[in-house]
Amino acid sequence: xxxxxxxxxxxxxxxxxxxxxxxxxxxxxxxxxxxxxxxxxxxxxxxxxxxxxxxxxxxxxxxxxxxxxxxxxxxxxxxxxxxxxxxxxxxxxxxxxxxxxxxxxxxxxxxxxxxxxxxxxxxxxxxxxxxxxxxxxxxxxxxxxxxxxxxxxxxxxxxxxxxxxxxxxxxxxxxxxxxxxxxxxxxxxxxxxxxxxxxxxxxxxxxxxxxxxxxxxxxxxxxxxxxxxxxxxxxxxxxxxxxxxxxxxxxxxxxxxxxxxxxxxxxxxxxxxxxxxxxxxxxxxxxxxxxxxxxxxxx
Amino acid sequence: xxxxxxxxxxxxxxxxxxxxxxxxxxxxxxxxxxxxxxxxxxxxxxxxxxxxxxxxxxxxxxxxxxxxxxxxxxxxxxxxxxxxxxxxxxxxxxxxxxxxxxxxxxxxxxxxxxxxxxxxxxxxxxxxxxxxxxxxxxxxxxxxxxxxxxxxxxxxxxxxxxxxxxxxxxxxxxxxxxxxxxxxxxxxxxxxxxxxxxxxxxxxxxxxxxxxxxxxxxxxxxxxxxxxxxxxxxxxxxxxxxxxxxxxxxxxxxxxxxxxxxxxxxxxxxxxxxxxx
Numbered sequence: 001x002x003x004x005x006x007x008x009x010x011x012x013x014x015x016x017x018x019x020x021x022x023x024x025x026x027x028x029x030x031x032x033x034x035x036x037x038x039x040x041x042x043x044x045x046x047x048x049x050x051x052x053x054x055x056x057x058x059x060x061x062x063x064x065x066x067x068x069x070x071x072x073x074x075x076x077x078x079x080x081x082x083x084x085x086x087x088x089x090x091x092x093x094x095x096x097x098x099x100x101x102x103x104x105x106x107x108x109x110x111x112x113x114x115x116x117x118x119x120x121x122x123x124x125x126x127x128x129x130x131x132x133x134x135x136x137x138x139x140x141x142x143x144x145x146x147x148x149x150x151x152x153x154x155x156x157x158x159x160x161x162x163x164x165x166x167x168x169x170x171x172x173x174x175x176x177x178x179x180x181x182x183x184x185x186x187x188x189x190x191x192x193x194x195x196x197x198x199x200x201x202x203x204x205x206x207x208x209x210x211x212x213x214x215x216x217x218x219x220x221x222x223x224x225x226x227x228x229x230x231x232x233x234x235x236x237x238x239x240x241x242x243x244x245x246x247x248x249x250x251x252x253x254x255x256x257x258x259x260x261x262x263x264x265x266x267x268x269x270x271x272x273x274x275x276x277x278x279x280x281x282x283x284x285x286x287x288x289x290x291x292x293x294x295x296x297x298x299x
Numbered sequence: 300x301x302x303x304x305x306x307x308x309x310x311x312x313x314x315x316x317x318x319x320x321x322x323x324x325x326x327x328x329x330x331x332x333x334x335x336x337x338x339x340x341x342x343x344x345x346x347x348x349x350x351x352x353x354x355x356x357x358x359x360x361x362x363x364x365x366x367x368x369x370x371x372x373x374x375x376x377x378x379x380x381x382x383x384x385x386x387x388x389x390x391x392x393x394x395x396x397x398x399x400x401x402x403x404x405x406x407x408x409x410x411x412x413x414x415x416x417x418x419x420x421x422x423x424x425x426x427x428x429x430x431x432x433x434x435x436x437x438x439x440x441x442x443x444x445x446x447x448x449x450x451x452x453x454x455x456x457x458x459x460x461x462x463x464x465x466x467x468x469x470x471x472x473x474x475x476x477x478x479x480x481x482x483x484x485x486x487x488x489x490x491x492x493x494x495x496x497x498x499x500x501x502x503x504x505x506x507x508x509x510x511x512x513x514x515x516x517x518x519x520x521x522x523x524x525x526x527x528x529x530x531x532x533x534x535x536x537x538x539x540x541x542x543x544x545x546x547x548x549x550x551x552x553x554x555x556x557x558x559x560x561x562x563x564x565x566x567x568x569x570x571x572x573x574x575x576x
Contacts, residue, residue: 190404191403193390193398194396196372196389197395198420204420267480295449295451
């Protein structure tokens with residue numbers, strides 16, 4: 001047959017032996033269950049908050065050691081001294097008041113920036129001109145430091161919340177719009193067609209299909225925007241003092257640096273860090289857990 | 300026929316004597332960078348109520364593009380698609396598509412919500428009735444146990460079942476399937492084909508099914524349109540109602556498969572003639 005045609009001359013093609021067939025019932029399952037419990041240390045290690053707490057403790061210990069070795073409270077107060085100053089000023093209500101002022105302005109500017117970013121990106125996904133508008137504006141204004149706009153803001157809106165909100169919007173809007181737009185464009189074509197197949201159009205299409213499908217990018221943009229807003233606010237207060245009359249955390253840091261209370265400067269920085277951790281690990285984490293983690297869009 | 304006006308004849312005799320879906324001389328083009336490519340040319344076929352109509356052809360014959368035109372996602376540059384005598388102008392819930400890709404299910408909705416969501420947003424039923432209908436069709440595809448699961452927890456075959464349940468729950472005039480089982484493994488595919496035929500026995504929906512598998516076409520369809528590639532043109536329409544998944548080994552089935560293979564791949568003078576029209 002074809003054996004001789006395909007094999008080379010003289011080569012012997014090995015042929016497997018024909019073995020008997022058999023049928024059998026699968027053997028009983030070993031043990032009582034096919035699942036096994038994970039050991040306690042492994043289970044503990046699966047908690048992100050525990051791992052992060054360990055990292056924080058490690059950093060605090062390192063700080064304490066370096067500060068003790070250096071031994072100059074004016075340059076680097078120890079972790080315990082900072083903690084003491086921190087709780088003192090929480091107790092007398094200075095830090096909570098300042099933080100409340102900062103967060104108040106921050107939230108106003110942030111929300112306005114998010115709304116504007118949403119409007120811009122919705123325009124960008126629905127028309128070619130909107131797309132060009134967004135990409136041009138983003139490439140022009142995204143590299144511009146918000147602080148550089150503050151003098152202009154002070155000129156236009158005066159020494160009040162207005163000028164701070166103006167720069168906050170600027171710092172939130174562009175990175176968020178960029179992320180949101182990237183998210184919208186990366187929604188799979190099949191899913192878009194599915195949405196149109198349902199008969200969805202316009203805003204309903206954006207809210208019911210595009211926004212949830214692009215949520216990983218949108219949340220990333222929200223996080224970046226939040227961090228940018230914090231930086232801008234603190235920097236604005238450090239550079240221009242209490243521009244809103246009621247000072248925030250930046251103003252607190254600025255004042256205490258002038259009076260060489262370095263431990264209070266660190267306490268102010270700690271406030272910023274703690275608020276950042278709180279928002280990141282409570283607000284954004286919860287948002288992620290209820291949405292993109294639950295839906296399996298991210299790990 | 301002199302006494303009656305032609306218009307009224309056209310309207311009243313619809314359901315019984317005219318096809319449900321008519322594709323009439325459809326030419327489709329798509330824009331590639333710097334040029335416009337013709338995907339199909341002057342394609343016509345009719346689909347009748349409860350047909351399992353197959354579009355079969357090698358890759359590049361524009362069968363998926365044709366399905367998208369029927370779905371209303373692409374407008375023909377010539378010819379038209381008529382559903383119940385009315386031209387198709389855009390996507391709509393009366394022609395629901397089951398895609399090949401597993402990412403056609405919104406990940407942010409449970410299986411149950413996925414099936415109920417389009418029924419609700421297309422304004423067919425209220426929230427409660429839509430969920431009841433979703434449960435009904437999920438039971439039909441055997442996924443009642445997974446109603447509260449999210450799509451990322453499902454296997455490929457189960458995702459396609461959800462997509463089929465979702466399409467059926469819309470109770471569309473035509474169910475459009477774009478190689479729905481092509482991304483599945485062979486065993487799951489076979490099982491899904493069986494289930495699809497059982498569902499058709501049960502519900503008697505009208506199906507337009509795109510595939511590149513001759514065996515799948517013969518087993519699933521009752522009529523097969525063969526398309527020749529580059530651009531897609533009609534090659535033949537073949538009846539396949541006598542075959543099912545059990546007839547795979549029979550010699551008649553084999554000869555039908557061979558005939559299709561010959562029609563699809565042998566060079567014929569007829570193929571060049573159609574260019575001259």
